[in-house]
Amino acid sequence: MNEFISQAARILLDGGVITCPTEGVFGLSCMPDNPAAVRRLLEIKQRDPAKGLILIAASKQQLRDWVAVAPEDIPDPQAERPVTWIVPAAATVSELVRGEHSGIAVRLTSNPTAHALCVAVDSPLVSTSANLAGEATVEDSEALHRTFGGRVDYVLPGECGPATGPSEIINLQSGKKLR
Numbered sequence: 001m002n003e004f005i006s007q008a009a010r011i012l013l014d015g016g017v018i019t020c021p022t023e024g025v026f027g028l029s030c031m032p033d034n035p036a037a038v039r040r041l042l043e044i045k046q047r048d049p050a051k052g053l054i055l056i057a058a059s060k061q062q063l064r065d066w067v068a069v070a071p072e073d074i075p076d077p078q079a080e081r082p083v084t085w086i087v088p089a090a091a092t093v094s095e096l097v098r099g100e101h102s103g104i105a106v107r108l109t110s111n112p113t114a115h116a117l118c119v120a121v122d123s124p125l126v127s128t129s130a131n132l133a134g135e136a137t138v139e140d141s142e143a144l145h146r147t148f149g150g151r152v153d154y155v156l157p158g159e160c161g162p163a164t165g166p167s168e169i170i171n172l173q174s175g176k177k178l179r
Helices: 003-013 035-045 112-121 141-148
Strands: 018-021 026-030 054-057 083-088 103-108 125-129 168-171
Touching (some): 003 018, 003 112, 018 112, 026 035, 035 125, 054 112, 112 125
Parallel strands (some): 054 103, 083 168
Antiparallel strands (some): 018 026, 026 125, 054 125
16 A cells, blocks of 8 residues: 555544545545544535535445445446446435435445545545535646645545546436436
């Protein structure tokens, strides 16, 4: 595990908020089981808590405590077309994570940096696009540092990819595409 992943993992496990590259955009991340960190992330992003947040994971098993479906029912990731799936949330999932919804948004990440980070903390992570609510997504590391450098605990170096732009969001049960 490289030193940047190790440092980011320590910060997350200590309750911090970081930025992290994902498949198509940079994200704001924290541990989903730390309410103070989730509240802080929402405050940094200026996001309405009712909207809910996405969890990214390195494996289906990392999602087992978060979803009310068998983890193996979540489709495998497709690198060229990342999909965030809306699935029924486990009863224990905080409203801070799921918002006003009964489901939870989850994605198996194919980005090498995000994947390594989920492995390092042995947990899914909150991942919401690194932009202020209602503003354009931050597209490069210079803008990321300018926008979030003083607001987050760490800017994890790395490249977004292999896709471009935000993931599709699809309801797993109905097949309805939401984004």
